[in-house]
Amino acid sequence: MVMSYLFSLILVMDIIVSGWSFGVDGLSMNYYIMNCPFAEGIIKNTVNMALQSDPTLAAGLVRMHFHDCFVEGCDGSVLIDSTKGNTAEKDSPANLSLRGYEIIDKAKEEIEKQCPGVVSCADIVAMAARDAVFFAGGPVYDIPKGRKDGRRSKIEDTMKLPSPTLNSSELIRMFGQRGFTAQEMVALSGAHTLGVARCSSFKHRLSNFDTTNNVDPTLDTQFAKTLSKTCSRGDNAEQTFDSTRNSFDNDYYYALQRKNGVLFSDQTLFASGITRGIVYGYAMNQAMFFLDFQQAMVKMSMLDVKEGSKGEVRDNCRQIN
Incomplete structure (x- = not known):
């Protein structure tokens, strides 16, 4: 009986460890549980406070996530500012009305104080959209975490976004x-x-x-x-x-x-x-x-995600490291 109990305990621990996914590659629900356990709480609190001040931002966060994922995958590329040598996605006509960047910046700033260089901007965007749906009265759902931030953001890529004139x-x-x-x-x-x-x-x-x-x-x-x-x-x-x-x-x-x-x-x-x-x-x-x-x-949150060395964790969501 003792051996049976030990075997069951080992099996359960093995399942839990598998779910945690300690490796640097691969997404999992509990990706940050060991190296940044307060990340989700910080994002949820930041979104909640923002929506209490301005409930219309819920739509902005959901739309931002969609516009991020449909272009180059869910990699936070929509957050990157344009530079002298590159016009980024956010300056495309399709993205000029996007709102909520300051919420992502705030969540990133608070997370960096707790665990610098760990949580990607892409994950923050995905989690913020999820939380916005919840606080607006929508369904509760969770998403795997571990996306890395992309290093490309170009206006021409936004042609992949569906037009409001499509049938x-x-x-x-x-x-x-x-x-x-x-x-x-x-x-x-x-x-x-x-x-x-x-x-x-x-x-x-x-x-x-x-x-x-x-x-x-x-x-x-x-x-x-x-x-x-x-x-x-x-x-x-x-x-x-x-x-x-x-x-x-x-x-x-x-x-x-x-x-x-x-x-x-x-x-x-x-x-x-x-x-x-x-x-x-x-x-x-x-x-x-x-x-x-x-x-x-x-x-949708899994579209063309960057994992491991295919991306990075940006220090500042608005620019590539």
């Missing part, structure tokens, strides 16, 4: 090239339950839409008037994606059913027979949306 088939193809199914693409689009879009991203739907229609026919007539009123204030005027700007829920999908999708790339998910059923499903069942969203977010 459902184009979105399916673009996300498919990154390994996502149509269902995962629609689930990730549900992040638009948070935040706003600027008029410049949807004004093309309101006049001279195509050779047949002046206004996008997939738009509800009254909602088109709402969008036109928003745009009367200029290209930077903001329109919420749904009625619960700072709450993570499934209201976004209800909006699509009412033909109240703000971006063409939003409404196309309901206009297309390929994805309409998924929209219906998420509108009817928030728990299903939450489950699929968290799984898709974990998958």
